[in-house]
Amino acid sequence: MARSLRVAPEYIKTVKSALLRNGYPSQQSLAIEAGISLSTAKSFLSGKPVDYLNFVELSSKLGLDWQEISSKEPETQPRQPQRHNGEASPFITGSPITQPRYFFGREKELKRLFNLLKRHPLQNAAIIGKKRSGKTSLLHYLKNITTTPAEQLRPNQKSDWLPQPENYQWIFIDLQDARMQNREGLLKYILESLKMQVPNPCDLDYFMDVVSDNLHKPTVILLDEIGVGLQRCPELDDSFWESLRSLATNSTGGNLAFILATPESPIELAQNTGHSSPFFNIFAYTAYLEAFTEQEARELIASSPIPFDDEDVEWILKQSQCLPILLQILCRERLFTLEEGEDENWREEALRQMKPFSHLLDSKIAE
16 A cells, blocks of 8 residues: 555645644745645645655644544555554655654754753854765754654653743754745745744845844744855845844844754855855854764664664674764665565675765765
8 A cells, every 4th residue: 555645625625724723824834844845735735645754744733633634545545554563664865854753863962952942042053064964854853853742753762852842933944945045035934934924025124123023932943055055045145144143143032043054164164155244153062963873873773673683783883884874775775675585685785875975984984
């Protein structure tokens, strides 16, 4: 059976009305809040099949019971529990990890980052790491972990990082998204996410006034791929960044913080792209994403629905050098062969799959 669900025809009107009732002014705002594509959100709202996990996530965002609103036709039901309880693979290599239960490691970084956010004034931070080091996944985890129901987490997975987490507002901005690459589109999106009035046109002066006057809850803006915004988006100029700095430092009573993800320090990135805004010197703490600790790597490996034998575990640790993307690839390959009963030459294929990322091993050795 397909791992997809769709809204039953008799519930489509209910789902669409839940959009505004839950404070989402547009389908786009729901999509970005849930960390999915706009086309997926549109399919969900119109009763077309979407991935099972996306269906559950969207239902939760709209305050709806996914089991109640889903179509009961056989072809759209989620896979029934079989061996391994029908769980999705924990080994994800092609996209950021958005479901907290599949996120592992980074305990030191999480403690420091949440410590900056649990007291006033909220403080700003930068997450620095090479490509495929898990920067985007960490941003999603920060946004989602404190409000994810316990039944959707691993046993004993820590989620009580913040006091009264329901009071926090999180805005994830991917500057690779063309809709976020012009000033008005980005300002509108932030206002929509904060459930504040959006004018037409929406200029920087109005945006500053509205946010300064109305931001009374702790709010964290997560900026992913900040380098793209600096290199390709002329409308996001120094005056834009200076205004964001003013909001964070002087105009919101300590209720606003920025956490950005970048391959290099914010100050160096700004200088290398011809920007001089003081926005890029407000990041007092930097989290550097490197290899997992051995304990973190072993926890990820142990999450396999089918346990790996000790020899395979040690081989995976050695070949990956505890780098997250390589761990995910090797574990994915081993799990696949165990599920399919194709045990022969699995390591050879795993190394072949790992080869496009071998430069990560070279740079780790150089360090």
